[in-house]
Amino acid sequence: MVPIGRLLISVTLLLPISIFSLPECDFPAIFNFGDSNSDTGGLSAMFGQAPPPNGETFFHSPAGRYCDGRVLIDFIAEGLGLPYLSPFLDSMGTNFSHGANYATAGSTIRRQNTTIFQSGYSPIALDIQYAEFSDFLKRSQIIRQRGDFFKNLFPENGTFSRALYTFDIGQNDLTAGYKLNMSTEQVEAFVPDVISQFMTTVKNVYARGGRTFWIHNTGPVGCLPYILDTHLITAAQVDKIGCATPFNDVSQYFNKKLKEAVIELRQELHLAAITYVDIYSVKYSLIGKAKKLGFDDPFLVCCGHGGKYNFNNAKRCGSTEIVDGKEILIADSCEDPSSRILWDGIHFSEAANRWIHGQIANGAFSDPPVPLKMACHKREMKAMYPVHFTLSDEHDKD
Ligand SMILES: *[C@@H]1O[C@H](CO)[C@@H](O)[C@H](O)[C@H]1NC(C)=O
Numbered sequence: 001m002v003p004i005g006r007l008l009i010s011v012t013l014l015l016p017i018s019i020f021s022l023p024e025c026d027f028p029a030i031f032n033f034g035d036s037n038s039d040t041g042g043l044s045a046m047f048g049q050a051p052p053p054n055g056e057t058f059f060h061s062p063a064g065r066y067c068d069g070r071v072l073i074d075f076i077a078e079g080l081g082l083p084y085l086s087p088f089l090d091s092m093g094t095n096f097s098h099g100a101n102y103a104t105a106g107s108t109i110r111r112q113n114t115t116i117f118q119s120g121y122s123p124i125a126l127d128i129q130y131a132e133f134s135d136f137l138k139r140s141q142i143i144r145q146r147g148d149f150f151k152n153l154f155p156e157n158g159t160f161s162r163a164l165y166t167f168d169i170g171q172n173d174l175t176a177g178y179k180l181n182m183s184t185e186q187v188e189a190f191v192p193d194v195i196s197q198f199m200t201t202v203k204n205v206y207a208r209g210g211r212t213f214w215i216h217n218t219g220p221v222g223c224l225p226y227i228l229d230t231h232l233i234t235a236a237q238v239d240k241i242g243c244a245t246p247f248n249d250v251s252q253y254f255n256k257k258l259k260e261a262v263i264e265l266r267q268e269l270h271l272a273a274i275t276y277v278d279i280y281s282v283k284y285s286l287i288g289k290a291k292k293l294g295f296d297d298p299f300l301v302c303c304g305h306g307g308k309y310n311f312n313n314a315k316r317c318g319s320t321e322i323v324d325g326k327e328i329l330i331a332d333s334c335e336d337p338s339s340r341i342l343w344d345g346i347h348f349s350e351a352a353n354r355w356i357h358g359q360i361a362n363g364a365f366s367d368p369p370v371p372l373k374m375a376c377h378k379r380e381m382k383a384m385y386p387v388h389f390t391l392s393d394e395h396d397k398d
Pocket residue numbers: 110111112113
């Protein structure tokens with residue numbers, strides 16, 4: 001045997017400063033942009049309250065959410081020690097001291113060429129949400145000058161650059177295409193335009209001082225009874241957990257393009273910390289292991305009316321009928337909403353939202369993989385510092 005001499009290797013590595021050695025972000029406010037997944041009362045303020053039994057679990061009455069209780073953005077706010085977000089459009093009882101919510105149920109990224117009365121999609125598309133934010137930014141500072149009461153209702157100017165900007169939107173752009181009887185190919189063909197309009201909004205918020213962006217990708221729309229019950233889906237198109245593959249493929253295509261957009265945005269917006277969050281995988285795995293997690297059949301809707309899934313698109317959660325001159329609720333909630341993943345066939349239950357928050361808050365589904373509380377720190381830090389390692393081969397003693 002040839003004895004191996006004592007081996008000393010000296011290596012100098014360039015390591016990024018560990019994100020975990022940095023302080024937590026201490027976000028003073030959240031500004032949210034989105035659709036029903038994060039609406040806390042925007043659509044309700046415009047077109048009437050989401051009917052009971054929405055809100056029953058946590059708020060004990062309708063609370064502008066299409067859910068029995070809290071939606072994901074509520075858990076995000078709670079987790080950061082902030083109050084629930086007031087909807088920008090609500091003119092009653094709002095307090096914007098810690099942010100505002102521009103999301104409305106039915107919102108899309110692109111403006112739709114239909115009215116809400118024709119198609120159900122909200123007129124408050126993402127560019128309108130940005131216009132509202134921009135107006136808020138300017139006018140809140142003017143209104144604050146009226147005195148202390150207003151100073152307690154609106155954030156100070158310095159808040160905007162330190163705030164968390166959250167986005168959860170895109171699902172309705174995809175379903176809107178199907179509603180126009182487009183094929184999957186036709187829907188995919190307009191995705192780049194949708195993504196490009198999304199990027200415009202992120203750049204606009206950045207131009208107004210936004211620096212921390214937390215972007216949710218879109219969920220597996222092919223797992224929702226809203227799709228499963230209203231489209232012709234062949235057995236061959238159903239995957240192993242029971243979701244409709246062509247629809248989920250479109251969601252994943254959108255997500256792939258969204259992720260590419262995030263990479264591009266990071267290159268362009270040098271001071272921004274942008275986190276991409278894989279909500280799709282979280283929701284898909286929740287549905288896939290429902291039983292294991294103690295939930296009922298994941299496709300069985302809690303609040304609905306009849307059919308295979310307890311879902312009827314024409315008689316959604318909270319629908320009433322007049323019987324003998326009396327209004328009765330025909331789409332009421334199930335006995336135990338916390339045992340169901342889906343609340344109404346389109347939206348997740350509070351119990352599901354709580355679980356989803358538990359999965360995403362620590363960064364396990366994020367790119368970069370940083371916890372929400374650390375999301376203000378850029379990963380691709382310019383400051384690299386040299387670390388000197390000396391590796392010695394201990395085996396040469398034998
Ligand atoms: C609305 O119509 C215009 C003009 O035809 C078209 O360019 C645009 O893509 C349409 N928008 C959507 C969301 O379909």
